[in-house]
Amino acid sequence: MPRETRDKDSTVHAAALAAKVLAGDRRSLARAITLVESTHPKHRDEADSLLKQLMPRAGGSIRLGISGAPGVGKSTFIEALGNHAIAQGRRVAVLTVDPSSAISGGSILGDKTRMESLARSSEAFIRSSPSGLTLGGVARRTREALVVCEAAGFDLVIVETVGVGQSETMVADMTDMFALLLQPGGGDELQAIKRGIMELADLVLINKADGALKRIAEESALEFRNALRLLRPRIEGWSVPVQTCSSLESDGIEDAWEAVLRHHAMLLEKGLLAPRRSGQALSWMWAELNDSLVAALRDDPQLRHDLPELEKEVAAGRLPPNLAARALLRRFLAARAEPADEKRGERND
Numbered sequence: 001m002p003r004e005t006r007d008k009d010s011t012v013h014a015a016a017l018a019a020k021v022l023a024g025d026r027r028s029l030a031r032a033i034t035l036v037e038s039t040h041p042k043h044r045d046e047a048d049s050l051l052k053q054l055m056p057r058a059g060g061s062i063r064l065g066i067s068g069a070p071g072v073g074k075s076t077f078i079e080a081l082g083n084h085a086i087a088q089g090r091r092v093a094v095l096t097v098d099p100s101s102a103i104s105g106g107s108i109l110g111d112k113t114r115m116e117s118l119a120r121s122s123e124a125f126i127r128s129s130p131s132g133l134t135l136g137g138v139a140r141r142t143r144e145a146l147v148v149c150e151a152a153g154f155d156l157v158i159v160e161t162v163g164v165g166q167s168e169t170m171v172a173d174m175t176d177m178f179a180l181l182l183q184p185g186g187g188d189e190l191q192a193i194k195r196g197i198m199e200l201a202d203l204v205l206i207n208k209a210d211g212a213l214k215r216i217a218e219e220s221a222l223e224f225r226n227a228l229r230l231l232r233p234r235i236e237g238w239s240v241p242v243q244t245c246s247s248l249e250s251d252g253i254e255d256a257w258e259a260v261l262r263h264h265a266m267l268l269e270k271g272l273l274a275p276r277r278s279g280q281a282l283s284w285m286w287a288e289l290n291d292s293l294v295a296a297l298r299d300d301p302q303l304r305h306d307l308p309e310l311e312k313e314v315a316a317g318r319l320p321p322n323l324a325a326r327a328l329l330r331r332f333l334a335a336r337a338e339p340a341d342e343k344r345g346e347r348n349d
Contacts, residue, residue: 014049021152022057026125029152033127036144051144058150059277061093062264065171067161067197068181073207074160075114076247077181082118084253085156093154094118094126095145097161125154140291143174143284172200173283176276177263179203179256182224184217184244199231201240203259209244209252217244238266297332306331 017035020028032054036047068074075096082092094115118124127145142159149157161171172178180201198204204224209217225242233240241259245252267273297303310328313319 011049014046014053018050018053018151021054021148024153029125029148030127032148033141033145036148037129037141047144051147054147054151058147061150061155061157062177062260063146063157063159063175064260065159065161065175065178066181067171067178068207069183072181072183073247074181077205077207077245077253078158078160079115079118080247080250080253081257082115082124082156082158083121084250084257086121086123088257090123090156091154092118092121092124093149093152093157094124095142095149095157095159096126096128097130097142097159125149125152142171143280143287146174170287173287174280176267176273177202177260179205179260181205181207182220184208184213184220198228200234202234202238202263203256204228204240204242205252205256206242206244207247210246210249214244214246235266235272237270238263297328300332300335302335303328303332 017028017032021032032050035043035050038044038047066074066078078094082094085092115126119126127149129142129145146157146159159171159175178200180197180203182204184206204221206217206221206224221242221244228240228242243252243255243259245256247253264273267276307328310319310324314321314324
């Protein structure tokens with residue numbers, strides 16, 4: 001099929017899907033996210049056309065990133081916060097990222113079962129995606145999924161990260177507010193306050209502040225408040241709140257939601273939201289460029305032929321990894337420069 005015909009078909013199909021997403025059709029919303037997450041080359045043109053049509057209708061939500069170590073209660077907290085926001089008249093989309101197995105590549109994707117009451121709400125949408133090979137606690141297409149949810153009319157989009165520790169900083173580049181959940185009595189967690197995930201937090205929540213842990217949670221909150229004074233906040237004039245909450249008892253959830261609203265209002269009042277969104281768009285562009293270049297390099301026929309031998313040399317310790325990487329990049333760029341050189345030679349003739 002000619003390229004022009006494929007482009008036309010992709011645009012037509014994307015337009016039909018976009019119309020249904022904008023109309024709030026949930027099945028079409030799920031289909032749209034599946035399309036933008038697809039790794040199949042034939043789906044990219046349609047996905048790109050879809051995003052181009054939805055982008056003008058996106059951008060109206062509060063983008064909230066939530067991170068924390070496994071077991072801290074992120075899913076329970078998100079369910080409590082989401083239900084509270086819905087009670088305040090919000091429509092809530094939750095994008096969660098499940099870790100992919102390094103062995104099988106599979107993911108459990110069980111967040112709907114962990115947020116059962118929220119999943120039943122007609123004003124909520126929950127989507128789980130595998131992390132794949134993407135680092136930083138999110139999936140490669142989380143940004144695209146966020147745009148689709150905004151276009152569908154959700155005015156609070158929560159991005160929950162994998163939850164593996166200090167490397168989960170990418171979510172801060174795609175959200176307006178970054179909330180960090182911590183365990184009561186974290187102990188050595190204070191040692192991590194250097195230039196890592198704590199420096200990016202706009203809100204710190206000590207979860208599970210109930211029962212015997214309530215007093216410990218309050219002590220932990222006091223310790224973190226003192227420690228955060230040593231760090232420079234991401235936004236001038238915003239003092240990072242450190243609060244306790246109990247997701248199970250819905251205690252402190254209203255205070256957490258109020259902190260989210262205060263933060264968003266401050267971004268608007270100080271004219272900081274638009275620049276932050278612009279920064280998110282640029283970060284998205286460079287992330288896509290990086291991922292696309294790596295994918296193109298891996299899929300190059302000549303490099304696929306050369307790669308096993310280079311990997312063998314590196315694995316055996318005969319070739320430094322950095323030299324092997326540069327050699328691959330040189331061959332990749334040289335292969336793409338040859339056609340242009342040949343055309344220049346033909347014109348000169």
